[in-house]
Amino acid sequence: METPSDSVARLSRLVRILLLLTSALVLVVVVVVLTQLYGPASPPPLAPVAEANEGPPPSGSYHRPATAAPDTATLPHTAAGRQIRYGRDLIAHTARYLGPQGSVAHLTNGMNCQNCHLDAGTKGFANNYLAVAATYPKLRARSGTMVTTQMRVNDCLERSLNGRPLADSSREMRAIVAYINWLGHDIPKGKKVYGTGFTKLAYLPRAADPVIGKAVFAAKCQSCHGPHGEGKQLADGREYQYPPLWGKHSYNDGAGLYRVTNLARYVKAAMPFGAAFDHPQLTDAQAWDVAAFVNSQPRPHLNTPRDWPDISKKPVDHPFGPYTDSFSERQHKYGPYQPIEDAHPQLAKAK
Ligand code: HEC
Ligand code: HEC
Numbered sequence: 001m002e003t004p005s006d007s008v009a010r011l012s013r014l015v016r017i018l019l020l021l022t023s024a025l026v027l028v029v030v031v032v033v034l035t036q037l038y039g040p041a042s043p044p045p046l047a048p049v050a051e052a053n054e055g056p057p058p059s060g061s062y063h064r065p066a067t068a069a070p071d072t073a074t075l076p077h078t079a080a081g082r083q084i085r086y087g088r089d090l091i092a093h094t095a096r097y098l099g100p101q102g103s104v105a106h107l108t109n110g111m112n113c114q115n116c117h118l119d120a121g122t123k124g125f126a127n128n129y130l131a132v133a134a135t136y137p138k139l140r141a142r143s144g145t146m147v148t149t150q151m152r153v154n155d156c157l158e159r160s161l162n163g164r165p166l167a168d169s170s171r172e173m174r175a176i177v178a179y180i181n182w183l184g185h186d187i188p189k190g191k192k193v194y195g196t197g198f199t200k201l202a203y204l205p206r207a208a209d210p211v212i213g214k215a216v217f218a219a220k221c222q223s224c225h226g227p228h229g230e231g232k233q234l235a236d237g238r239e240y241q242y243p244p245l246w247g248k249h250s251y252n253d254g255a256g257l258y259r260v261t262n263l264a265r266y267v268k269a270a271m272p273f274g275a276a277f278d279h280p281q282l283t284d285a286q287a288w289d290v291a292a293f294v295n296s297q298p299r300p301h302l303n304t305p306r307d308w309p310d311i312s313k314k315p316v317d318h319p320f321g322p323y324t325d326s327f328s329e330r331q332h333k334y335g336p337y338q339p340i341e342d343a344h345p346q347l348a349k350a351k
Helices: 004-038 079-092 094-098 149-158 171-184 210-220 260-270 284-294 329-334 338-343 345-350
Strands: 138-140 145-147 240-242
Touching (some): 149 171, 210 284, 260 284
16 A cells, blocks of 8 residues: 555655656757857768759869759858858958958958859859869969968959958958868869869950950940949948949959950850850850950059069960060960960960
């Protein structure tokens, strides 16, 4: 027969078990929440990457079948996930953080990285970042030195955004590099992905012509970029809706796009906005001539005395001498390029 004291003992045993179970549950919840918030910085799962579907990948490239663009919304809410999202935001809306009205620092001309690295650096042949994780640090002929991803980002900050560099240890640099590495982290070291770099564009048999290019600009570009290539700010004045193509708020003459071949290849695959490398909207000649026009207009100057320490490695279209040949600066800038390339067979590969 159960006495009252027996049932009290049973009850207290039950309460103890319940208490134990509850505290175990609380402990599990706390651990889960903590690992979500401060978990290890392991790379979050990578969503498939938007990429070239059509045409065979060039030999030697690592080709990943095209699917959807990588989406930072799929990242977990860990410290690592948040850092990558911040990096993406810095690429897409650089000016909001680092522009003349930036919330973190005032380092740049007001452009966004995404203005040139379309879709936050994921669009095929529109300057995407997919090759970076697998190919940096790398030897660059322009500097003649090994270049880290941070140095490369700062190159664009100082040239394409005509601004000042970020410290490697800054929260912003670490986030930008984390994002770029996340985009490319499953690409084997040393491999390139189809769709990185610029689209191919055959040389014209003549020089690219700024006068013809001016008419192309009026017909195909001016409606967005403005009659003086000045671009258009968003209503809040903190970021461009249409970025400037020349003038004091544009990239300087040390930037990659200041080379006419780079600009022509970029424009052919990406402009007018909405074009794609497999759906171009310009003929090759239009792309060359409009590039010649845009790069004939005034823009900030950058002193680059340390560029191309080995002048024999200057690309055919590098617009500043001295050269190892006797072609003029003008011909180097606008072409015709084939005779220059013929004089430097070793440069053909380095295009
Ligand atoms: C429909 C509007 C539109 C037209 C037309 C257009 N662009 Fe753009 N362009 C843009 C936008 C928007 C961006 C920035 C993209 C982004 O930030 O996602 C851009 C970016 C650029 C960039 C890189 C950033 C910069 O400012 O240097 C260049 C170069 C460029 N356009 C050249 C051209 C040329 C050349 C044409 C004409 C062949 C052209 N665009 C036509 C909207 C347009
Ligand atoms: C005005 C256009 C423009 C803007 C704006 C721009 N870039 Fe670039 N970027 C380029 C061009 C063009 C190249 C490649 C050509 C070259 O090598 O010179 C490049 C190359 C790079 C590379 C190397 C890619 C590779 O595969 O080797 C990185 C990384 C990079 N940019 C990061 C950035 C970041 C980060 C920003 C913003 C802070 C930025 N860029 C803004 C035009 C731009």
